[in-house]
Amino acid sequence: MALSRASTADEVVAHLRTLASEENRAGMARFGIATDRALGIPNAVLNPIARQVKRDHVRAAALWATVIREARLLAILTDEPSQVKRTQIDAMAAEFDSWEIVDHTAHLVCEARLAHEIIPAYAADEREFVRRTAFSTIATAAMHLKKEPDDTFVAWLGLVEAHAGDSRNFVKKAANWALRQVGKRSLTLHAPALAVAEKLAASSAKTAQWIGKDAVRELTDPKTLERLKAKTR
Known part of the structure; x- marks a missing residue:
């Protein structure tokens, strides 16, 4: 049965089960993806299915x-x-x-115009994946919320700095990602993001130092600077 906008959650899941791959499932584990409830279907296959069935809030809840x-x-x-x-x-x-799952949800948070609520609240949350959501959402917003004013991102840089000591893998990588993406958003934001990165790089705390040094490396790369200058031409 071909999937369509009228397809139910049960029909979508039945179709997904026909695409299951144990080999792919094993491969996903190597990238840190939780596979205990996975069928092993790559995102390159899921994305066209999403376009095929289109959006439906009730069905989405059932799928979740x-x-x-x-x-x-x-x-x-x-x-x-x-x-x-x-x-x-x-x-x-x-x-x-x-x-x-966190990083995909960040897109939904931005689309739903909830970033301003979610980011500070989730940054303050001690749960690893919840805090990651805050920084993943900052990174996503920096890339996709084109009309968001610079002041918003400057404020969010303060959250990156405040939580740069969180050494948990999925938090520190997202904090680094957020810092880099804000710095690459515009020439105006490059300077404050680089200032935070340099401050963290000079920290005696290993995690903050790693986040900062890696961000400084990218934000001072001539190719990054050239792309930012090209945006203003």
């Missing part, structure tokens, strides 16, 4: 409830941002167990 990795990714990809509320994201966050 299956707890299957691929169904949850489709839930995120096909939800209706205008229908997504903070309570829904909070409930999803309580079940986060993979950086991949």
